[in-house]
Amino acid sequence: xxxxxxxxxxxxxxxxxxxxxxxxxxxxxxxxxxxxxxxxxxxxxxxxxxxxxxxxxxxxxxxxxxxxxxxxxxxxxxxxxxxxxxxxxxxxxxxxxxxxxxxxxxxxxxxxxxxxxxxxxxxxxxxxxxxxxxxxxxxxxxxxxxxxxxxxxxxxxxxxxxxxxxxxxxxxxxxxxxxxxxxxxxxxxxxxxxxxxxxxxxxxxxxxxxxxxxxxxxxxxxxxxxxxxxxxxxxxxxxxxxxxxxxxxxxxxxxxxxxxxxxxxxxxxxxxxxxxxxxxxxxxxxxxxxxxxxxxxxxxxxxxxxxxxxxxxxxxxxxx
Numbered sequence: 111x112x113x114x115x116x117x118x119x120x121x122x123x124x125x126x127x128x129x130x131x132x133x134x135x136x137x138x139x140x141x142x143x144x145x146x147x148x149x150x151x152x153x154x155x156x157x158x159x160x161x162x163x164x165x166x167x168x169x170x171x172x173x174x175x176x177x178x179x180x181x182x183x184x185x186x187x188x189x190x191x192x193x194x195x196x197x198x199x200x201x202x203x204x205x206x207x208x209x210x211x212x213x214x215x216x217x218x219x220x221x222x223x224x225x226x227x228x229x230x231x232x233x234x235x236x237x238x239x240x241x242x243x244x245x246x247x248x249x250x251x252x253x254x255x256x257x258x259x260x261x262x263x264x265x266x267x268x269x270x271x272x273x274x275x276x277x278x279x280x281x282x283x284x285x286x287x288x289x290x291x292x293x294x295x296x297x298x299x300x301x302x303x304x305x306x307x308x309x310x311x312x313x314x315x316x317x318x319x320x321x322x323x324x325x326x327x328x329x330x331x332x333x334x335x336x337x338x339x340x341x342x343x344x345x346x347x348x349x350x351x352x353x354x355x356x357x358x359x360x361x362x363x364x365x366x367x368x369x370x371x372x373x374x375x376x377x378x379x380x381x382x383x384x385x386x387x388x389x390x391x392x393x394x395x396x397x398x399x400x401x402x403x404x405x406x407x408x409x410x411x412x413x414x415x416x417x418x419x420x421x422x423x424x425x426x427x428x429x430x
Contacts, residue, residue: 111139154181155416157423163193167209167216171198174207178427180420183413187213190408190417192424206230206424208371210406220404222353222371227430228321229353232345234421235326236355239343240369241414243328248357248367248411250340252328267323278307278315285317308349308378318348332356333374333397340367350378352397369414371406374399 111120113130114137120128126139160176163169167189169176179193189211197203210220224230243252277283282291284300284307291298291307298307298315308316328341332354342356352374359367374397408417 111137113137154184155420155423156180157427160193160195163191167191167211168218174198176207177204180423182417182420183410188219189216190413192420194424194427204428206428208406210404218402218404220406221402222373222406224353226321226346227425227428229346230421230425230428230430232321232324232326232343233355234418234425236343236345237414237418237421239326239328240355240357241411241418244357244411246411247365248340248359248369250328250357264325264327267325271319271323274317275315278317306349306378316349321346332372334358334372337361337370338364342372349376351375369408369411371408372399373403373406 111128112118113120113133113135115135116130116132118130118132120130120137123129123136127136128139129136158179158181160178163176163179164171174195175198176193176195179191182190182192184190191209191211193207193209195205195207206224208222208224209218211217212219224233239252243250245251274283274285278285278291278298282293282298283289284291284298284303284305286305287300287303289300289302291300291305297309300306305318324344324347326343328343330339330341332339332342333352334356337358338361340357340359342354344352344354346353352372354372356370356372357367358370359365376396376398408414
């Protein structure tokens with residue numbers, strides 16, 4: 111080994127440590143870490159047993175049990191993975207958990223849970239569109255919702271939603287079971303299936319939208335408070351729960367952009383009691399982020415193909 115300052119051969123003091131005879135500089139030889147790197151690469155993108163995540167990540171078996179999972183990305187201080195989890199008391203209650211961990215001890219940093227097959231399909235399709243319509247710096251290169259022509263599928267979807275709204279207002283027809291609902295003070299309630307429809311200003315019905323009927327085009331109207339949305343796609347939109355994949359940026363630095371998985375919920379008790387959505391401080395449209403969601407960010411766009419492939423692996427494994 112040669113001294114970086116003097117360019118002369120260094121003397122070996124002990125195994126792995128050298129000293130320059132001229133400037134007396136001491137240098138430690140770098141150890142080979144090829145095997146750990148190969149091991150880490152082998153873990154990424156493959157289906158692992160859930161016990162691996164219980165041993166190497168912060169998961170509490172008292173609250174949930176990981177059956178299997180796929181690592182999307184792993185560095186010294188960060189890990190992103192997709193897990194198939196279940197309730198420890200109910201073996202049949204499975205769900206997909208997209209999780210983030212930080213620091214070398216893999217401490218919980220964020221998560222989003224998916225319980226329905228079509229929501230998972232929507233996430234996969236949304237990520238494919240984002241991958242196609244954004245460059246490596248998260249600059250939008252695609253088209254917004256103002257498309258020249260709507261597809262037949264989009265027209266049928268919009269027509270179906272309009273018919274549901276019309277039936278609710280004219281006949282109090284339940285959007286879920288198609289039976290007649292009871293009129294309350296500020297909302298309709300179905301005595302047959304328990305479905306609730308909230309009436310907002312000008313008698314606009316707010317009801318649960320089937321994930322299969324969601325418009326998968328880009329939008330920018332999201333209840334985001336701290337950061338600013340470029341645009342994104344909703345993957346689930348119910349009265350009390352909203353999930354979306356959105357590209358955001360900081361107001362202080364508009365050039366700094368990244369992808370974030372959002373999960374909002376809202377307390378419908380105030381809506382049903384007062385007949386309107388309260389505008390609370392720091393909350394838009396009555397939506398708030400569930401506890402434990404944390405930071406669900408993807409900074410490197412090159413991770414999207416791996417994430418999409420991992421989601422497909424998980425979808426197959428769930429066998430929905």
